[in-house]
Amino acid sequence: MERKITVLSNKEIAPKIFKLTAAAKIPDKTRCGNFVHIQLKEKPLRRPFCICDFSRELETLTIVYEVKGEGTKLLSGYQKGTCLDALFPLGNGFDIKSAKKIFLVGGGLGTAVLPAAFKSYEGEFTSFIGFKSKENIILAEELSLGGDLFVSTEDGSFGEKGFVTDCVKREISLRKPDIILACGPEPMLKSLQKISCQFGTKTLVSLEERMGCGVGACVVCAVKIKRDGQEHNMRVCKDGPVFDINEVVFN
Amino acid sequence: MDKNPLAVNIAGVKFKNPLIAASGTFGYGLEYSEIYDVSKIGGISLKGLTLLPKEGNDSPRIAETPSGILNSVGLQNPGTKAFVNDYMPKIKKLGTVLIANIAGNTLEEYAQTAKIVSASGVDMIELNISCPNVKQGGMAFGVEPDSVRAVTEKVKENSSLPLIVKLTPNVSDITKNAAAAQKGGADAISLINTISGMAVDYKTRRPVLKNVTGGLSGPAVKPVALKMVWQVYNTVDIPIIGMGGIMSYTDVLEFIICGASAVQIGTANIYNPTAMPEILADLERYFKENNLTLEELKGTLIV
Numbered sequence: 025m026e027r028k029i030t031v032l033s034n035k036e037i038a039p040k041i042f043k044l045t046a047a048a049k050i051p052d053k054t055r056c057g058n059f060v061h062i063q064l065k066e067k068p069l070r071r072p073f074c075i076c077d078f079s080r081e082l083e084t085l086t087i088v089y090e091v092k093g094e095g096t097k098l099l100s101g102y103q104k105g106t107c108l109d110a111l112f113p114l115g116n117g118f119d120i121k122s123a124k125k126i127f128l129v130g131g132g133l134g135t136a137v138l139p140a141a142f143k144s145y146e147g148e149f150t151s152f153i154g155f156k157s158k159e160n161i162i163l164a165e166e167l168s169l170g171g172d173l174f175v176s177t178e179d180g181s182f183g184e185k186g187f188v189t190d191c192v193k194r195e196i197s198l199r200k201p202d203i204i205l206a207c208g209p210e211p212m213l214k215s216l217q218k219i220s221c222q223f224g225t226k227t228l229v230s231l232e233e234r235m236g237c238g239v240g241a242c243v244v245c246a247v248k249i250k251r252d253g254q255e256h257n258m259r260v261c262k263d264g265p266v267f268d269i270n271e272v273v274f275n
Numbered sequence: 276m277d278k279n280p281l282a283v284n285i286a287g288v289k290f291k292n293p294l295i296a297a298s299g300t301f302g303y304g305l306e307y308s309e310i311y312d313v314s315k316i317g318g319i320s321l322k323g324l325t326l327l328p329k330e331g332n333d334s335p336r337i338a339e340t341p342s343g344i345l346n347s348v349g350l351q352n353p354g355t356k357a358f359v360n361d362y363m364p365k366i367k368k369l370g371t372v373l374i375a376n377i378a379g380n381t382l383e384e385y386a387q388t389a390k391i392v393s394a395s396g397v398d399m400i401e402l403n404i405s406c407p408n409v410k411q412g413g414m415a416f417g418v419e420p421d422s423v424r425a426v427t428e429k430v431k432e433n434s435s436l437p438l439i440v441k442l443t444p445n446v447s448d449i450t451k452n453a454a455a456a457q458k459g460g461a462d463a464i465s466l467i468n469t470i471s472g473m474a475v476d477y478k479t480r481r482p483v484l485k486n487v488t489g490g491l492s493g494p495a496v497k498p499v500a501l502k503m504v505w506q507v508y509n510t511v512d513i514p515i516i517g518m519g520g521i522m523s524y525t526d527v528l529e530f531i532i533c534g535a536s537a538v539q540i541g542t543a544n545i546y547n548p549t550a551m552p553e554i555l556a557d558l559e560r561y562f563k564e565n566n567l568t569l570e571e572l573k574g575t576l577i578v
Contacts, residue, residue, distance in 0.1 A: 025310060063546070063547075067339065068546040068547075069337075069339045069344055069545070069546060070546070095339075109547075111548065233334050233335070234334060234335040234336065234337050234338075235337070236337050236344070236346070236545045237300070237306075237544065237545045237548065238548075239306045239307070239309075239310065239548055240302060240306040241300065241301050241302035241306040241307060241544065241545075242299065242300055242302075242337075242346070242348070242544075242545050243299075243302070243322070243331070243336075243348050243351050244334075244336045244337040244346060244348060245334065245336075245337075246331065246332075246333070246334045246336060246348075246351065247334065248333075255330075256330065257330045257331055257351055262306065
Protein backbone atom coordinates (compact mmCIF):
# COMPACT_ATOMS: atom_id res chain seq x y z
CA MET A 25 0.00 0.00 0.00
CA GLU A 26 1.29 3.48 -0.87
CA ARG A 27 1.41 6.10 1.87
CA LYS A 28 2.72 9.37 0.46
CA ILE A 29 1.47 11.85 -2.08
CA THR A 30 2.74 15.35 -2.90
CA VAL A 31 0.35 18.01 -4.17
CA LEU A 32 1.14 19.20 -7.71
CA SER A 33 -1.98 21.31 -8.28
CA ASN A 34 -5.18 22.03 -6.39
CA LYS A 35 -7.69 24.32 -8.01
CA GLU A 36 -11.37 25.16 -8.11
CA ILE A 37 -12.98 23.77 -11.29
CA ALA A 38 -16.62 24.66 -10.47
CA PRO A 39 -18.21 26.48 -7.52
CA LYS A 40 -16.82 24.78 -4.38
CA ILE A 41 -15.50 21.82 -6.43
CA PHE A 42 -11.73 21.31 -6.42
CA LYS A 43 -9.45 19.10 -8.45
CA LEU A 44 -6.26 18.00 -6.72
CA THR A 45 -3.52 16.25 -8.63
CA ALA A 46 -0.62 14.78 -6.69
CA ALA A 47 2.64 13.04 -7.43
CA ALA A 48 2.18 9.42 -6.37
CA LYS A 49 3.49 5.98 -7.23
CA ILE A 50 0.51 4.05 -8.57
CA PRO A 51 0.41 0.40 -7.47
CA ASP A 52 -0.47 -2.12 -10.21
CA LYS A 53 -3.74 -3.16 -8.64
CA THR A 54 -5.17 0.37 -8.66
CA ARG A 55 -8.42 0.59 -10.56
CA CYS A 56 -11.55 2.65 -11.03
CA GLY A 57 -13.70 2.66 -7.89
CA ASN A 58 -10.76 2.44 -5.46
CA PHE A 59 -10.38 5.23 -2.95
CA VAL A 60 -7.61 7.10 -1.19
CA HIS A 61 -7.76 7.78 2.57
CA ILE A 62 -6.06 11.11 3.22
CA GLN A 63 -4.82 12.40 6.56
CA LEU A 64 -4.96 16.18 6.76
CA LYS A 65 -2.16 17.99 8.54
CA GLU A 66 -4.52 19.43 11.13
CA LYS A 67 -6.94 16.54 11.67
CA PRO A 68 -5.90 12.97 12.40
CA LEU A 69 -9.13 11.27 11.27
CA ARG A 70 -8.62 10.46 7.60
CA ARG A 71 -10.95 11.54 4.78
CA PRO A 72 -11.82 9.10 2.00
CA PHE A 73 -11.95 10.30 -1.64
CA CYS A 74 -12.55 8.23 -4.73
CA ILE A 75 -9.61 8.05 -7.09
CA CYS A 76 -10.84 10.21 -9.95
CA ASP A 77 -7.94 9.51 -12.27
CA PHE A 78 -4.38 8.23 -12.23
CA SER A 79 -1.39 7.87 -14.52
CA ARG A 80 1.16 5.12 -14.03
CA GLU A 81 3.53 6.76 -16.53
CA LEU A 82 3.38 10.28 -15.08
CA GLU A 83 2.98 8.92 -11.52
CA THR A 84 0.02 11.12 -10.70
CA LEU A 85 -3.18 10.64 -8.74
CA THR A 86 -6.21 12.92 -9.06
CA ILE A 87 -9.13 13.48 -6.72
CA VAL A 88 -12.08 15.82 -7.18
CA TYR A 89 -13.89 17.00 -4.06
CA GLU A 90 -16.45 19.48 -2.83
CA VAL A 91 -15.60 21.91 -0.04
CA LYS A 92 -18.31 20.91 2.40
CA GLY A 93 -16.89 20.87 5.92
CA GLU A 94 -13.77 21.76 7.88
CA GLY A 95 -11.68 18.96 6.40
CA THR A 96 -12.32 19.70 2.75
CA LYS A 97 -11.85 23.41 3.47
CA LEU A 98 -8.39 22.70 4.86
CA LEU A 99 -7.62 20.41 1.94
CA SER A 100 -8.55 23.12 -0.56
CA GLY A 101 -5.87 25.34 0.96
CA TYR A 102 -2.97 22.93 0.37
CA GLN A 103 -0.49 24.32 -2.14
CA LYS A 104 1.91 22.67 -4.55
CA GLY A 105 4.60 20.77 -2.69
CA THR A 106 2.46 19.77 0.31
CA CYS A 107 3.21 16.18 1.35
CA LEU A 108 0.29 14.15 2.64
CA ASP A 109 -0.09 10.76 4.30
CA ALA A 110 -2.53 9.03 1.96
CA LEU A 111 -3.42 5.31 1.99
CA PHE A 112 -4.28 3.84 -1.40
CA PRO A 113 -5.59 2.01 -3.27
CA LEU A 114 -8.34 0.96 -0.84
CA GLY A 115 -11.69 -0.70 -1.47
CA ASN A 116 -12.78 -3.22 -4.07
CA GLY A 117 -13.17 -1.01 -7.15
CA PHE A 118 -15.45 -1.87 -10.07
CA ASP A 119 -15.13 -5.49 -11.15
CA ILE A 120 -16.48 -5.47 -14.69
CA LYS A 121 -15.46 -9.09 -15.45
CA SER A 122 -15.60 -9.55 -19.25
CA ALA A 123 -17.95 -6.64 -20.01
CA LYS A 124 -17.02 -4.69 -23.13
CA LYS A 125 -19.82 -2.18 -23.70
CA ILE A 126 -19.67 0.07 -20.67
CA PHE A 127 -21.96 2.89 -19.59
CA LEU A 128 -20.46 5.36 -17.11
CA VAL A 129 -23.10 7.31 -15.21
CA GLY A 130 -22.39 10.21 -12.86
CA GLY A 131 -24.62 12.59 -10.98
CA GLY A 132 -23.03 15.79 -9.66
CA LEU A 133 -19.86 15.08 -7.71
CA GLY A 134 -20.40 11.34 -8.34
CA THR A 135 -18.95 12.04 -11.78
CA ALA A 136 -15.56 12.14 -10.05
CA VAL A 137 -15.48 8.32 -9.86
CA LEU A 138 -15.66 7.83 -13.63
CA PRO A 139 -12.52 9.06 -15.48
CA ALA A 140 -10.30 6.32 -14.00
CA ALA A 141 -12.39 3.78 -15.94
CA PHE A 142 -10.44 4.51 -19.14
CA LYS A 143 -7.17 3.58 -17.38
CA SER A 144 -8.67 0.49 -15.81
CA TYR A 145 -10.67 -1.31 -18.51
CA GLU A 146 -10.68 -1.88 -22.23
CA GLY A 147 -14.01 -1.50 -23.92
CA GLU A 148 -16.47 0.79 -25.62
CA PHE A 149 -17.48 3.56 -23.27
CA THR A 150 -20.48 5.84 -23.26
CA SER A 151 -20.63 8.44 -20.48
CA PHE A 152 -23.67 10.16 -19.01
CA ILE A 153 -23.27 12.98 -16.54
CA GLY A 154 -25.88 15.21 -14.96
CA PHE A 155 -25.72 18.43 -12.95
CA LYS A 156 -28.03 21.08 -11.54
CA SER A 157 -26.87 23.77 -13.94
CA LYS A 158 -24.19 24.63 -16.48
CA GLU A 159 -21.85 26.16 -13.89
CA ASN A 160 -21.74 22.87 -11.93
CA ILE A 161 -20.48 20.74 -14.81
CA ILE A 162 -17.19 18.95 -14.09
CA LEU A 163 -14.93 16.52 -15.95
CA ALA A 164 -16.85 16.72 -19.24
CA GLU A 165 -13.66 17.16 -21.26
CA GLU A 166 -11.93 14.21 -19.58
CA LEU A 167 -14.92 11.95 -20.16
CA SER A 168 -15.41 13.04 -23.79
CA LEU A 169 -11.92 11.67 -24.53
CA GLY A 170 -13.00 8.13 -23.72
CA GLY A 171 -16.09 7.82 -25.91
CA ASP A 172 -19.51 9.36 -26.49
CA LEU A 173 -20.65 11.76 -23.80
CA PHE A 174 -24.17 12.90 -22.87
CA VAL A 175 -24.50 15.86 -20.53
CA SER A 176 -27.77 16.80 -18.81
CA THR A 177 -28.66 19.74 -16.60
CA GLU A 178 -31.76 19.99 -14.47
CA ASP A 179 -32.43 23.56 -15.59
CA GLY A 180 -31.56 22.92 -19.24
CA SER A 181 -28.77 25.52 -19.21
CA PHE A 182 -26.46 23.03 -20.98
CA GLY A 183 -27.00 19.77 -22.83
CA GLU A 184 -30.27 17.95 -22.36
CA LYS A 185 -32.78 19.30 -19.87
CA GLY A 186 -33.68 16.82 -17.16
CA PHE A 187 -32.03 14.08 -15.14
CA VAL A 188 -29.07 12.04 -16.26
CA THR A 189 -31.14 8.89 -15.85
CA ASP A 190 -33.64 10.07 -18.52
CA CYS A 191 -30.78 10.01 -20.98
CA VAL A 192 -29.53 6.61 -19.77
CA LYS A 193 -33.00 5.13 -20.14
CA ARG A 194 -33.27 6.30 -23.74
CA GLU A 195 -29.81 5.11 -24.82
CA ILE A 196 -29.85 1.78 -22.99
CA SER A 197 -32.24 0.16 -25.48
CA LEU A 198 -30.28 1.59 -28.42
CA ARG A 199 -26.75 0.76 -27.26
CA LYS A 200 -27.42 -2.30 -25.11
CA PRO A 201 -24.51 -1.99 -22.65
CA ASP A 202 -23.08 -5.06 -20.86
CA ILE A 203 -22.63 -3.11 -17.66
CA ILE A 204 -23.32 0.26 -16.03
CA LEU A 205 -20.85 1.82 -13.59
CA ALA A 206 -22.36 4.64 -11.56
CA CYS A 207 -22.01 7.08 -8.72
CA GLY A 208 -24.27 9.88 -7.64
CA PRO A 209 -26.92 11.09 -5.21
CA GLU A 210 -29.49 8.69 -3.81
CA PRO A 211 -32.47 9.80 -6.00
CA MET A 212 -30.35 9.14 -9.10
CA LEU A 213 -29.29 5.73 -7.80
CA LYS A 214 -32.88 4.78 -6.95
CA SER A 215 -33.92 5.67 -10.46
CA LEU A 216 -30.97 3.73 -11.87
CA GLN A 217 -31.95 0.73 -9.76
CA LYS A 218 -35.34 0.71 -11.53
CA ILE A 219 -33.72 1.04 -14.95
CA SER A 220 -31.28 -1.75 -14.14
CA CYS A 221 -34.17 -4.02 -13.14
CA GLN A 222 -36.30 -3.11 -16.12
CA PHE A 223 -33.60 -3.75 -18.73
CA GLY A 224 -31.76 -6.46 -16.84
CA THR A 225 -28.46 -4.60 -17.13
CA LYS A 226 -25.81 -5.36 -14.51
CA THR A 227 -25.20 -2.11 -12.64
CA LEU A 228 -22.43 -1.44 -10.15
CA VAL A 229 -22.53 1.59 -7.93
CA SER A 230 -19.95 3.29 -5.73
CA LEU A 231 -21.31 4.28 -2.30
CA GLU A 232 -19.99 6.47 0.49
CA GLU A 233 -20.41 6.70 4.24
CA ARG A 234 -18.68 8.37 7.19
CA MET A 235 -15.52 6.32 7.59
CA GLY A 236 -12.96 5.40 10.24
CA CYS A 237 -9.94 3.20 9.55
CA GLY A 238 -10.56 2.68 5.82
CA VAL A 239 -9.19 -0.87 5.94
CA GLY A 240 -12.21 -2.80 7.26
CA ALA A 241 -11.32 -3.11 10.92
CA CYS A 242 -13.47 -0.59 12.78
CA VAL A 243 -16.78 -1.38 11.04
CA VAL A 244 -17.91 2.22 11.15
CA CYS A 245 -18.86 2.85 7.49
CA ALA A 246 -21.88 0.56 7.36
CA VAL A 247 -24.34 0.48 4.46
CA LYS A 248 -27.38 -1.75 4.16
CA ILE A 249 -26.96 -4.50 1.58
CA LYS A 250 -29.53 -7.18 0.82
CA ARG A 251 -28.07 -10.63 0.27
CA ASP A 252 -29.78 -14.03 0.47
CA GLY A 253 -33.05 -12.28 1.28
CA GLN A 254 -31.59 -10.60 4.36
CA GLU A 255 -30.33 -7.11 5.05
CA HIS A 256 -26.77 -6.86 6.32
CA ASN A 257 -24.62 -3.94 7.42
CA MET A 258 -21.57 -4.09 5.18
CA ARG A 259 -18.40 -2.01 5.17
CA VAL A 260 -18.06 0.63 2.46
CA CYS A 261 -14.27 0.57 2.86
CA LYS A 262 -13.63 -3.16 2.58
CA ASP A 263 -16.74 -4.89 1.18
CA GLY A 264 -17.26 -1.85 -1.09
CA PRO A 265 -17.33 0.96 -1.96
CA VAL A 266 -18.70 -0.73 -5.10
CA PHE A 267 -21.84 -2.83 -4.76
CA ASP A 268 -24.38 -4.32 -7.16
CA ILE A 269 -27.16 -1.74 -7.31
CA ASN A 270 -29.81 -4.44 -6.87
CA GLU A 271 -28.38 -5.31 -3.46
CA VAL A 272 -28.38 -1.74 -2.15
CA VAL A 273 -31.11 -0.91 0.37
CA PHE A 274 -31.95 2.78 0.04
CA ASN A 275 -33.52 4.77 2.88
CA MET B 276 21.28 -12.07 30.25
CA ASP B 277 19.29 -10.87 27.26
CA LYS B 278 15.89 -10.81 28.86
CA ASN B 279 13.23 -8.97 26.80
CA PRO B 280 12.60 -5.79 28.81
CA LEU B 281 9.11 -5.45 27.33
CA ALA B 282 7.86 -8.96 28.13
CA VAL B 283 4.88 -9.06 30.46
CA ASN B 284 2.94 -11.87 32.09
CA ILE B 285 -0.71 -11.25 32.85
CA ALA B 286 -2.57 -13.99 34.71
CA GLY B 287 -0.18 -16.60 33.35
CA VAL B 288 -0.43 -15.41 29.75
CA LYS B 289 2.89 -14.30 28.26
CA PHE B 290 2.90 -11.19 26.08
CA LYS B 291 6.05 -10.33 24.13
CA ASN B 292 5.34 -6.65 24.72
CA PRO B 293 2.65 -4.61 26.47
CA LEU B 294 0.91 -3.31 23.33
CA ILE B 295 -2.52 -4.88 22.81
CA ALA B 296 -4.91 -3.76 20.08
CA ALA B 297 -8.13 -2.47 21.66
CA SER B 298 -11.36 -4.25 20.88
CA GLY B 299 -13.38 -2.72 18.08
CA THR B 300 -10.49 -0.94 16.41
CA PHE B 301 -8.67 -3.98 15.04
CA GLY B 302 -11.44 -6.29 13.81
CA TYR B 303 -10.25 -9.88 14.15
CA GLY B 304 -6.73 -8.85 13.22
CA LEU B 305 -7.06 -10.06 9.63
CA GLU B 306 -7.28 -6.65 7.95
CA TYR B 307 -4.15 -5.33 9.65
CA SER B 308 -2.29 -8.57 8.93
CA GLU B 309 -2.51 -7.55 5.26
CA ILE B 310 -0.63 -4.36 6.17
CA TYR B 311 2.05 -5.57 8.61
CA ASP B 312 3.17 -8.61 10.57
CA VAL B 313 0.78 -8.46 13.54
CA SER B 314 2.78 -11.13 15.38
CA LYS B 315 5.01 -8.20 16.42
CA ILE B 316 2.37 -6.77 18.74
CA GLY B 317 1.68 -8.09 22.22
CA GLY B 318 -1.89 -9.13 21.64
CA ILE B 319 -5.26 -8.39 20.12
CA SER B 320 -8.48 -7.83 21.98
CA LEU B 321 -10.77 -9.07 19.24
CA LYS B 322 -13.93 -7.30 18.06
CA GLY B 323 -16.73 -7.64 20.65
CA LEU B 324 -18.67 -10.88 20.28
CA THR B 325 -22.22 -11.77 21.17
CA LEU B 326 -23.80 -15.22 21.21
CA LEU B 327 -25.83 -14.52 18.07
CA PRO B 328 -24.86 -12.32 15.10
CA LYS B 329 -25.58 -8.62 15.53
CA GLU B 330 -26.05 -6.06 12.76
CA GLY B 331 -25.27 -3.03 14.91
CA ASN B 332 -26.54 0.52 14.59
CA ASP B 333 -27.38 2.51 11.48
CA SER B 334 -24.87 4.96 9.96
CA PRO B 335 -23.44 7.48 10.59
CA ARG B 336 -21.52 5.62 13.28
CA ILE B 337 -18.59 8.00 13.66
CA ALA B 338 -18.12 11.69 14.40
CA GLU B 339 -14.92 13.68 14.64
CA THR B 340 -14.52 15.71 17.82
CA PRO B 341 -11.74 17.92 19.17
CA SER B 342 -8.86 15.50 19.91
CA GLY B 343 -10.98 12.41 19.52
CA ILE B 344 -13.75 10.51 17.86
CA LEU B 345 -17.21 9.43 18.87
CA ASN B 346 -18.36 6.04 17.65
CA SER B 347 -21.56 4.15 17.83
CA VAL B 348 -21.10 0.87 16.01
CA GLY B 349 -23.43 -1.04 18.31
CA LEU B 350 -21.46 -4.29 18.61
CA GLN B 351 -21.90 -5.43 15.02
CA ASN B 352 -20.36 -8.92 14.93
CA PRO B 353 -20.84 -12.30 13.24
CA GLY B 354 -21.80 -14.15 16.45
CA THR B 355 -19.99 -17.00 18.18
CA LYS B 356 -20.78 -19.71 15.61
CA ALA B 357 -19.24 -17.86 12.66
CA PHE B 358 -16.41 -16.68 14.92
CA VAL B 359 -15.44 -20.24 15.82
CA ASN B 360 -15.97 -21.78 12.38
CA ASP B 361 -15.01 -19.04 9.92
CA TYR B 362 -12.71 -16.64 11.76
CA MET B 363 -10.72 -18.61 14.35
CA PRO B 364 -8.93 -20.91 11.87
CA LYS B 365 -7.40 -17.78 10.29
CA ILE B 366 -6.96 -15.75 13.51
CA LYS B 367 -5.04 -18.59 15.20
CA LYS B 368 -2.25 -18.18 12.66
CA LEU B 369 -1.58 -14.53 13.57
CA GLY B 370 1.02 -15.46 16.19
CA THR B 371 0.01 -13.09 18.96
CA VAL B 372 -2.03 -13.33 22.18
CA LEU B 373 -5.73 -13.54 21.32
CA ILE B 374 -8.30 -12.10 23.68
CA ALA B 375 -11.98 -12.71 22.98
CA ASN B 376 -14.06 -9.69 23.98
CA ILE B 377 -17.55 -10.87 24.89
CA ALA B 378 -20.80 -8.98 25.45
CA GLY B 379 -24.37 -9.98 26.16
CA ASN B 380 -27.84 -9.03 27.31
CA THR B 381 -28.33 -11.58 30.07
CA LEU B 382 -26.15 -13.50 32.51
CA GLU B 383 -27.05 -16.68 30.66
CA GLU B 384 -25.93 -15.20 27.35
CA TYR B 385 -22.58 -14.20 28.86
CA ALA B 386 -22.23 -17.72 30.27
CA GLN B 387 -22.93 -19.43 26.94
CA THR B 388 -20.71 -17.06 24.97
CA ALA B 389 -17.86 -17.57 27.46
CA LYS B 390 -18.23 -21.34 27.20
CA ILE B 391 -18.11 -21.31 23.39
CA VAL B 392 -15.16 -18.94 23.02
CA SER B 393 -13.21 -20.79 25.72
CA ALA B 394 -13.13 -23.84 23.48
CA SER B 395 -12.18 -21.82 20.39
CA GLY B 396 -8.46 -21.49 20.98
CA VAL B 397 -8.27 -17.93 22.31
CA ASP B 398 -5.84 -17.24 25.17
CA MET B 399 -7.99 -15.00 27.36
CA ILE B 400 -11.43 -13.48 27.68
CA GLU B 401 -12.17 -9.80 28.11
CA LEU B 402 -15.56 -9.20 29.60
CA ASN B 403 -17.26 -6.27 27.91
CA ILE B 404 -19.72 -4.88 30.43
CA SER B 405 -19.18 -1.35 29.29
CA CYS B 406 -20.35 -0.84 25.72
CA PRO B 407 -22.22 2.49 25.75
CA ASN B 408 -23.74 2.03 22.31
CA VAL B 409 -26.37 -0.65 22.66
CA LYS B 410 -29.34 -0.53 24.96
CA GLN B 411 -28.54 -3.88 26.50
CA GLY B 412 -24.94 -4.34 25.46
CA GLY B 413 -23.69 -5.22 28.85
CA MET B 414 -23.53 -1.63 30.05
CA ALA B 415 -26.39 -2.59 32.37
CA PHE B 416 -23.96 -5.00 34.04
CA GLY B 417 -21.10 -2.53 34.16
CA VAL B 418 -22.56 0.24 36.25
CA GLU B 419 -23.51 -1.28 39.58
CA PRO B 420 -20.72 -3.00 41.56
CA ASP B 421 -23.06 -5.88 42.54
CA SER B 422 -23.85 -6.73 38.93
CA VAL B 423 -20.18 -6.37 37.94
CA ARG B 424 -19.40 -9.03 40.54
CA ALA B 425 -22.33 -11.23 39.48
CA VAL B 426 -21.44 -11.29 35.78
CA THR B 427 -17.73 -11.81 36.56
CA GLU B 428 -18.58 -14.81 38.76
CA LYS B 429 -20.91 -16.20 36.11
CA VAL B 430 -18.26 -16.07 33.40
CA LYS B 431 -15.59 -17.54 35.70
CA GLU B 432 -17.94 -20.48 36.37
CA ASN B 433 -18.21 -21.10 32.65
CA SER B 434 -14.64 -20.65 31.53
CA SER B 435 -11.23 -21.75 32.72
CA LEU B 436 -9.44 -19.05 30.72
CA PRO B 437 -7.90 -16.02 32.44
CA LEU B 438 -10.52 -13.29 32.60
CA ILE B 439 -10.06 -9.54 32.09
CA VAL B 440 -12.99 -7.35 33.14
CA LYS B 441 -13.25 -4.16 31.08
CA LEU B 442 -14.64 -1.24 33.04
CA THR B 443 -16.66 1.74 31.93
CA PRO B 444 -15.67 5.23 33.09
CA ASN B 445 -19.34 6.27 33.08
CA VAL B 446 -19.82 5.54 36.77
CA SER B 447 -19.64 7.48 40.02
CA ASP B 448 -16.72 5.59 41.56
CA ILE B 449 -14.75 3.24 39.33
CA THR B 450 -12.74 1.81 42.24
CA LYS B 451 -15.90 0.16 43.60
CA ASN B 452 -16.47 -1.58 40.26
CA ALA B 453 -12.82 -2.62 40.07
CA ALA B 454 -13.01 -4.08 43.58
CA ALA B 455 -16.24 -5.87 42.68
CA ALA B 456 -14.60 -7.41 39.60
CA GLN B 457 -11.70 -8.63 41.73
CA LYS B 458 -14.08 -10.13 44.28
CA GLY B 459 -15.94 -11.84 41.45
CA GLY B 460 -12.75 -13.58 40.43
CA ALA B 461 -11.35 -11.34 37.67
CA ASP B 462 -7.73 -12.10 36.81
CA ALA B 463 -7.10 -8.61 35.41
CA ILE B 464 -8.87 -5.34 34.79
CA SER B 465 -8.84 -3.23 31.63
CA LEU B 466 -9.91 0.40 31.54
CA ILE B 467 -11.24 2.71 30.31
CA ASN B 468 -13.91 1.98 27.75
CA THR B 469 -15.20 5.04 25.89
CA ILE B 470 -16.81 7.98 27.65
CA SER B 471 -20.43 8.54 26.70
CA GLY B 472 -20.91 11.66 24.59
CA MET B 473 -22.60 13.26 21.62
CA ALA B 474 -21.95 15.53 18.66
CA VAL B 475 -24.46 17.97 17.19
CA ASP B 476 -24.67 19.71 13.82
CA TYR B 477 -25.94 23.22 14.52
CA LYS B 478 -26.97 23.70 10.88
CA THR B 479 -29.30 20.73 10.70
CA ARG B 480 -29.99 20.72 14.47
CA ARG B 481 -29.48 16.98 14.39
CA PRO B 482 -27.09 14.70 16.22
CA VAL B 483 -24.19 13.64 14.00
CA LEU B 484 -24.55 9.99 15.03
CA LYS B 485 -27.66 8.13 13.96
CA ASN B 486 -27.74 6.56 17.42
CA VAL B 487 -27.69 10.14 18.88
CA THR B 488 -25.05 9.30 21.51
CA GLY B 489 -21.78 7.44 21.22
CA GLY B 490 -18.52 6.63 22.92
CA LEU B 491 -15.68 9.16 22.99
CA SER B 492 -12.11 7.96 22.48
CA GLY B 493 -8.77 9.41 21.49
CA PRO B 494 -6.37 11.89 23.13
CA ALA B 495 -9.33 13.80 24.64
CA VAL B 496 -9.95 10.98 27.14
CA LYS B 497 -6.34 10.30 28.15
CA PRO B 498 -6.32 12.43 31.34
CA VAL B 499 -9.49 10.71 32.55
CA ALA B 500 -8.04 7.30 31.75
CA LEU B 501 -4.74 8.00 33.52
CA LYS B 502 -6.56 9.11 36.65
CA MET B 503 -8.77 6.05 36.70
CA VAL B 504 -5.88 3.64 36.05
CA TRP B 505 -4.00 5.19 38.96
CA GLN B 506 -7.07 5.02 41.23
CA VAL B 507 -7.72 1.39 40.35
CA TYR B 508 -4.02 0.53 40.75
CA ASN B 509 -4.32 1.78 44.31
CA THR B 510 -7.41 -0.35 44.90
CA VAL B 511 -6.87 -3.83 43.47
CA ASP B 512 -4.07 -6.42 43.49
CA ILE B 513 -4.70 -7.87 40.03
CA PRO B 514 -2.91 -6.57 36.90
CA ILE B 515 -4.30 -3.58 35.05
CA ILE B 516 -4.43 -3.04 31.30
CA GLY B 517 -4.68 0.70 30.71
CA MET B 518 -6.18 2.42 27.70
CA GLY B 519 -7.58 5.73 26.58
CA GLY B 520 -6.08 7.94 23.90
CA ILE B 521 -2.65 6.35 23.62
CA MET B 522 -1.02 7.78 20.50
CA SER B 523 2.69 7.53 21.24
CA TYR B 524 5.28 5.64 23.30
CA THR B 525 5.33 8.44 25.87
CA ASP B 526 1.61 7.89 26.42
CA VAL B 527 2.38 4.20 27.03
CA LEU B 528 5.03 5.14 29.60
CA GLU B 529 2.56 7.39 31.43
CA PHE B 530 0.05 4.55 31.77
CA ILE B 531 2.75 2.15 32.99
CA ILE B 532 3.94 4.70 35.55
CA CYS B 533 0.34 5.02 36.80
CA GLY B 534 0.25 1.27 37.41
CA ALA B 535 -0.73 -0.43 34.16
CA SER B 536 1.02 -3.73 33.39
CA ALA B 537 0.10 -3.44 29.73
CA VAL B 538 -1.91 -1.10 27.52
CA GLN B 539 -4.45 -1.22 24.76
CA ILE B 540 -4.24 0.95 21.68
CA GLY B 541 -7.44 1.83 19.86
CA THR B 542 -8.09 5.13 18.15
CA ALA B 543 -4.44 5.38 17.05
CA ASN B 544 -5.03 2.37 14.77
CA ILE B 545 -7.91 4.18 13.11
CA TYR B 546 -5.82 7.28 12.49
CA ASN B 547 -2.79 5.33 11.33
CA PRO B 548 -2.89 1.63 10.42
CA THR B 549 0.77 1.17 11.38
CA ALA B 550 0.49 3.02 14.71
CA MET B 551 1.24 -0.07 16.82
CA PRO B 552 4.51 -1.17 15.19
CA GLU B 553 5.63 2.47 15.17
CA ILE B 554 4.89 2.92 18.89
CA LEU B 555 6.57 -0.42 19.60
CA ALA B 556 9.80 0.59 17.84
CA ASP B 557 9.95 3.79 19.92
CA LEU B 558 9.20 1.89 23.11
CA GLU B 559 11.93 -0.67 22.44
CA ARG B 560 14.43 2.12 21.85
CA TYR B 561 13.40 3.91 25.07
CA PHE B 562 13.77 0.84 27.29
CA LYS B 563 17.08 -0.06 25.69
CA GLU B 564 18.52 3.44 26.01
CA ASN B 565 17.40 3.74 29.61
CA ASN B 566 18.35 0.20 30.56
CA LEU B 567 14.92 -0.29 32.12
CA THR B 568 12.32 -3.01 32.18
CA LEU B 569 8.58 -2.62 32.09
CA GLU B 570 8.29 -4.21 35.52
CA GLU B 571 10.74 -1.67 36.99
CA LEU B 572 8.75 1.24 35.65
CA LYS B 573 5.30 -0.02 36.63
CA GLY B 574 3.49 1.99 39.30
CA THR B 575 6.43 4.34 39.96
CA LEU B 576 4.31 7.49 40.04
CA ILE B 577 5.82 9.91 42.55
CA VAL B 578 3.17 11.87 44.43
